[in-house]
Amino acid sequence: MMxxxxxxxxxxxxxxxxxxxxxxxxxxxxxxxxxxxxxxRHTYVPGWQFPGGGIEPGETAEVSAAREVLEETGYRVTxxxxxxxxxxxxxxxxxxxxxxxxxxxxxxxVFERKKxxxxxxxxxxxxxxxxxxxxxxxxQRIDEVFDNAPRRDIWGY
Numbered sequence: 001m002m003x004x005x006x007x008x009x010x011x012x013x014x015x016x017x018x019x020x021x022x023x024x025x026x027x028x029x030x031x032x033x034x035x036x037x038x039x040x041r042h043t044y045v046p047g048w049q050f051p052g053g054g055i056e057p058g059e060t061a062e063v064s065a066a067r068e069v070l071e072e073t074g075y076r077v078t079x080x081x082x083x084x085x086x087x088x089x090x091x092x093x094x095x096x097x098x099x100x101x102x103x104x105x106x107x108x109x110v111f112e113r114k115k116x117x118x119x120x121x122x123x124x125x126x127x128x129x130x131x132x133x134x135x136x137x138x139x140q141r142i143d144e145v146f147d148n149a150p151r152r153d154i155w156g157y
Contacts, residue, residue: 001046001135007092009044014094017054024097027065028052030084030145031075032105033124037142039131040072041121047135048125052099061100069104073122074113079106084145087137087155099155103145 002010017024028050031038039048051072055064066077081102089097113122125131127146130139137156143149 002092003046006045011094014097022096024054024094025061025100026052026054026089026097027061027068027100027102028141029065029069029077029081029102029104030141031069031073031077031107032103032145033107035128035146036124036126038073038075038122038124039134039138040119041133043118043120047133047138048121048131049135049138050101050141055100062102065100065102065104069107070110072113072119074109074111075107076110077104077107079104084141085151088153089155091155101141 014024029052030050038051040051041048051069052065053068053072055061059067061083062081065081070076081104084101084103087099087101089099091097113119115121123131127142130142140149140152140156144151
């Protein structure tokens, strides 16, 4: 799914981060509204996916997850998030990244997220009508949350 430039760019970035942190830990959040989920498309990696990002020094995972949701979607998480699972992110660019995956059912609209250098598109999608290009990991998490599919240990790409 990633082109060669994207793989090299991601590998360089994660290598530098890995040298500083030895292991990277990030979050992803499934915003849920009935039978709809909120997805984003980044400018630098292909596919529709959940908002999220790296946990910054001094942040808890939940604070990081909520911050990333607001920054990338324009929605503020207003209630507790369920830590649904912890996944090893084994991808073409890293084997030492872990993803803490949250589900947030309580949230409020704060501002309209405009396209920029990081996020190209955002939107709510019914789980029965997902957009073309949803990442495998995103599809797998939707199946796990909504259809009680067996949980996997690997985030998946």
